[in-house]
Amino acid sequence: MLDISRKVAFVAGAGSVGEGWGNGRATAVLLARQGARVFGTDISADALAGTTAAMDKEGHRHWVGRTCNMTSSEQVESAVHECLERFGRIDILVNNIGGSAPGDPVSMPEEVWDAQMDLNLKTAFLGCKHVLPVMERQFESHGTGGTIVNVSSIAHMSHQMGGRVTVAYAAAKAGLGAFSRATAIAYVKKGIRVNTVVVGTMHTPLVENRLAKQLGADVDALVAKRNASIPMGRMGDAWDVAHAVLFLASDEARYITATQLVVDGGATAAR
Ligand SMILES: NC(=O)c1ccc[n+]([C@@H]2O[C@H](COP(=O)([O-])OP(=O)(O)OC[C@H]3O[C@@H](n4cnc5c(N)ncnc54)[C@H](O)[C@@H]3O)[C@@H](O)[C@H]2O)c1
Structure with missing residues (x-):
């Protein structure tokens, strides 16, 4: 089941903002566990080093980590070229890069809006x-x-997340769903499936490393609040995202394209 051996996966944003398992790192390692050869990009060499250490620890030899700013067309083109030189093909592409900046249309500087579109939409x-x-x-x-x-x-399905207004993130992630569906249909006769994993409130290193600082919040209190906001009573983690990505990338999902798989512990349905 969900055997992807001999496949080549290109994972964009394969690092993590801090130690531990971010969604991209867990996805890269899970795809390697299932037999794929994995080419991971990240803008941060430190973030990639953590993924390389995790790959080494588990003995995954068919892994290449490469620094690349996925908002630069030239850099992406060169990374894709390098992946092909190394592994000869690309069967799976995971566009994992993203992150939210707070602000409404008035408070958000124009440069932040543009940067949010680049980070969450242009990278894909x-x-x-x-x-x-x-x-x-x-x-x-x-x-x-x-x-x-x-x-x-799921930020694109609700007006705010955990008390934060993130208009650019919501708009970009909504755009990503539309982009995925439109691309899926444009390529449906060319043997290419395109799907979206819609992630809920997760406990990744982002919570400690970015969110708590942005909110000026106590980490334990923030974690408790996030856990309490979910019908299942707890946040998910990076492995929940990684398993959803693996399923959609696998041959078992061969009849699934242009869809969204929500991984949120019931959060959106309960709102
Ligand atoms: N953690 C959550 O609660 C949560 C919730 C909903 C959605 N998501 C989504 O999951 C994805 C990953 O989230 P995460 O929590 O693992 O975040 P993360 O910040 O730990 O991982 C993202 C990685 O992308 C890299 N990156 C950033 N800009 C880049 C660029 N221009 N080029 C290449 N690499 C770049 C970062 O260095 C980082 O290693 C994002 O799309 C995010 O929007 C996360």
Whole structure:
């Protein structure tokens, strides 16, 4: 089940903002555990080093970590080229990069709005721009195209998350869902599936390393509040996201495209 051995996965944002398991790091390691050769990019060499250490610890030898700013078309193109040189193909693309900045239309500086669009939307656009032609060529020559999983957030389904107003993040992640569906249909006859994992309130290193600082909140109190806000009584973690990505990337999901898989412990349904 969910065997992806011999497949090559390109994971964008394969690091983590802090020690432990961010969604991209857990996804990269889980795909490696299931047999894939994994090429991971991250803007931060430190973040990548943590993923390399996790891969080494588990003995995954078919792993390449490469620094790359996924908002730069040239850098993405060069990373895709390097992945092909190393592994010869790309079967799975995971666009995991994202993060939220607080603000409403008045309080948010224009530069922050633009940066949020770049981080949460353009990174996925550029990943697809440079990987889709590779998958299309594979489909034409061997009959197997590929699959793309974009990582979104339930923030686009609610007016605010945990008391924070994040208009650009909400808009960008809503855009990511629309982008995924439109791309899925544009490539549905070319052997390429495109889906979105919509992530709820998770306990990743982002909570301690970014969110608590942004909110000026006590970490324990913030964690307790986030846990209490979920119908299941607890946040999910990076493995919950990684398993959803693995399923959508696997052949078992071969009839699934242009859809969104919500991983939120029931949060959106309970609102
Ligand atoms: N943690 C949560 O609670 C949560 C909730 C909903 C959605 N998400 C989504 O999950 C995804 C990952 O979240 P996470 O908690 O693991 O965050 P994270 O910040 O730990 O991981 C994201 C990684 O992307 C890298 N990155 C940032 N900008 C980049 C760029 N321009 N080019 C290449 N790499 C870049 C970072 O260095 C980091 O290693 C994001 O899309 C986020 O919006 C997370």
